[in-house]
Amino acid sequence: MLSGPCVAEVCKHGSTCKSVSDDSGGSSGFTCTNCTRSLYHTSTCELRARRFSKGTFLTFPALKQRHRLHIKISFATREPNGLLLYNGRYNEKHDFLSLEVVDGHVVFSFSLGTITTRVSASLPGVPTKEYT
Known part of the structure; x- marks a missing residue:
């Protein structure tokens, strides 16, 4: 032992x-x-x-926190577009949150019902930099 x-x-x-x-x-x-x-x-x-090839992903059990949520993610990418995090059903009709790179900008999106809110970081150049 x-x-x-x-x-x-x-x-x-x-x-x-x-x-x-x-x-x-x-x-x-x-x-x-x-x-x-x-x-x-x-x-x-x-x-x-972890490093991912184009078209691959990793799944985890759904987030269970309902009232407060703290997420910290560090990433680096050479691609101008990609999904970093998604939690919710596979459509935009229900509550969800997502974090993605769109045209080289970090975009956070969420919905708590009928309206989807998107917030984009004003820092360009994600493909060549690392952000936390």
């Missing part, structure tokens, strides 16, 4: 946890071995960033 810094499954995606000793012989932490180290992975081998 694992103990100390190498608790069960701390290292992800088939990597192995190895305790690191300090100068006095005590444990000072851990490192994950057999892990693909890149800017896209954390120190525990979890994927922190």
